Structure formats: structure tokens, C-alpha cells
Amino acid sequence: MHFYPFFDPTMILLIPAIIISFWAQTKISSTYNKYSEVRTMNGYTGQQIARMMLDEAGLFDIRIEVVNTKLGDHYDPANRVLRLSPDxxxxxxxxxxxxxxxxxxxxxxxxxxxxxxxxxxxxxxVVNVGSSLSWILFLAGMFLGFKGLTTLGILLFSGVVIFQLITLPVEFDASTRALNILKSRGILYGDETKKAQKVLNAAAMTYVAATLMAVSQLIRLIAISNSRDE
Known part of the structure; x- marks a missing residue:
């Protein structure tokens, strides 16, 4: 029996990851919205907190800009810019x-x-190129019957999985650093740190979900490839 990559029995492998991804997105949205209504005791804005922490870390040259995307907050290491969403x-x-x-x-x-x-x-x-080419090569190999192209597509997609796995400790460590500074510096008081942790934990789950999805997709590609050899 031959499987086809867009609608086949291997799709069942993605169901747990899809469910977790949906839950994670719902969790971050609800948690973010809930604590967006809770003002801190000191009233510092996100920009003020970021500037304070950057300066204390000796990172005076890093600019803080607004990016007009909800939850589009990120640090750009290439341009040394911290971009925060308006809220x-x-x-x-x-x-x-x-x-x-x-x-x-x-x-x-x-x-x-x-x-x-x-x-x-x-x-x-490498991951950006691999994520774009992996499916193209995989499908080309499947339809043309070139095992080498299929295998190359899988290898390139493996790079995406590795990237997602490496992202997890990066995100968890950034949250740990953030919470430690917020607490030790006295930026947040009392149980405010625990509430901030809930927000960051919810955000972290989206990365866990993305990793599970990538791993599940890789397993699916391998299953589809192996089905051709049966």
C-alpha cells in the first residue's frame, strides 16, 4: 500500500501535535489577555522595564522599537534591536x-x-533554505521515484527539527533570566512574579507545541518514504 503526502493514514501522526498546538495558542491568548488587564504596582511600562534591564546589563546601544504586531515581540541580534508590540x-x-x-x-x-x-x-x-526546499525535494522524489531526492528532503527537514529542539532551552533560559531580574531588581512585587511566570510559561508552550509538530511531521515523512519500499 502506498501513502500520499497530503491525505493518507500517516496524517494521524499529526493529530496529537495539532491538538497541543491548538491548546497552546488558546492558552497563551487567554493568559496574555488576562494579565494584560492586571497593572503592576510600580506601573513601569514594558519599554521602561526593557530599557532599565538593558542598561543595567551594559547594553546601552540596543534600541527599543515598536513592532505593530500583537505578540510579535522579539530581539533582533543582527541589528541589535529589541522590538515590542504596542501593548x-x-x-x-x-x-x-x-x-x-x-x-x-x-x-x-x-x-x-x-x-x-x-x-x-x-x-x-541553512534552516530557512531547508524548510523551503525540504517538501519540494521530498515530493519530487516521491512522484519521480527518486529515493535520493526523498531522502534529501527528509534530511533537510531534520534541520528544522533540530532548530526547534535548540529553541526550547533558549526560550526557557530567557524566561528564567527575566523572572530572576524582575524579582531581584524589585520591578515586580509579591505574587506579581508568579503571575508573570504564568504568562511566560504559556508562551513557552507554543514553542513546545511547534517542536512536537516538527518531530511528528518528520516521523510522518519517514513513514511515507518507507511505504514506497514495501
Missing amino acids: VYAGGTISSAGIAAHEVGHAIQHKEKYTPLVVRNSIVP
Whole structure:
């Protein structure tokens, strides 16, 4: 029996990852929205918290910009820019504090040459190419009957899986750094740190879900490839 890559019995392999991904997206949305309504005691905005943390880490040259995308917050190591979504940039809430601090955590990782981050950044170009070509080569190999192309497609997609696996410690470490600074610096008080942790834990689950999806997809590709040899 031959399987086909877009509609076949191997699709069942993706169901657990799809369910977890849906749950993770729902969780981050609800948690973010909930704590976007809870203002911090000190009232610092995300921008103020980020600037404070960056300066204390000696990262005076890193700019903070607004990116007009909800939950589009990120640190750009190539241009040394911290980009915060409007609500995080201007908000004085638990959510804005946690997310802004998390992105500063990435900037500090970059400064300290945190190994998983260095490795992840170094393979980004290869992964970008691999993610685009993997399916093309895989499908070409399937339909043309070239086992070598199919195998190459799988190998390229394996790079995507490796990237996702490396991303996990990078994200968890950035959150740990963020929470430690928020607490030790007195930026958040009392149980505010625990609430910020809930926001960051929910965000982390989206990366876990993405990793599970990538791993499941890789297993599926291997199963489809093996079915041709039966």
C-alpha cells in the first residue's frame, strides 16, 4: 500500500501535535489577555522595564522599537534591536512586564554568547533554505521515484527539527533570566512574579507545541518514504 503526502493514514501522526498546538495558542491568548488587564504596582511600562534591564546589563546601544504586531515581540541580534508590540511597549501590566523582560533575556544571552543561542543563530540561514526546499525535494522524489531526492528532503527537514529542539532551552533560559531580574531588581512585587511566570510559561508552550509538530511531521515523512519500499 502506498501513502500520499497530503491525505493518507500517516496524517494521524499529526493529530496529537495539532491538538497541543491548538491548546497552546488558546492558552497563551487567554493568559496574555488576562494579565494584560492586571497593572503592576510600580506601573513601569514594558519599554521602561526593557530599557532599565538593558542598561543595567551594559547594553546601552540596543534600541527599543515598536513592532505593530500583537505578540510579535522579539530581539533582533543582527541589528541589535529589541522590538515590542504596542501593548507591551506602552503597557504597565503583568503581561507587558514579563514579555519585555523575556526579550531582554535574549539580548543578555546574545551578549554572554549563550551556547544554544549561538548555535541556533548560526544555523538559521541553512534552516530557512531547508524548510523551503525540504517538501519540494521530498515530493519530487516521491512522484519521480527518486529515493535520493526523498531522502534529501527528509534530511533537510531534520534541520528544522533540530532548530526547534535548540529553541526550547533558549526560550526557557530567557524566561528564567527575566523572572530572576524582575524579582531581584524589585520591578515586580509579591505574587506579581508568579503571575508573570504564568504568562511566560504559556508562551513557552507554543514553542513546545511547534517542536512536537516538527518531530511528528518528520516521523510522518519517514513513514511515507518507507511505504514506497514495501
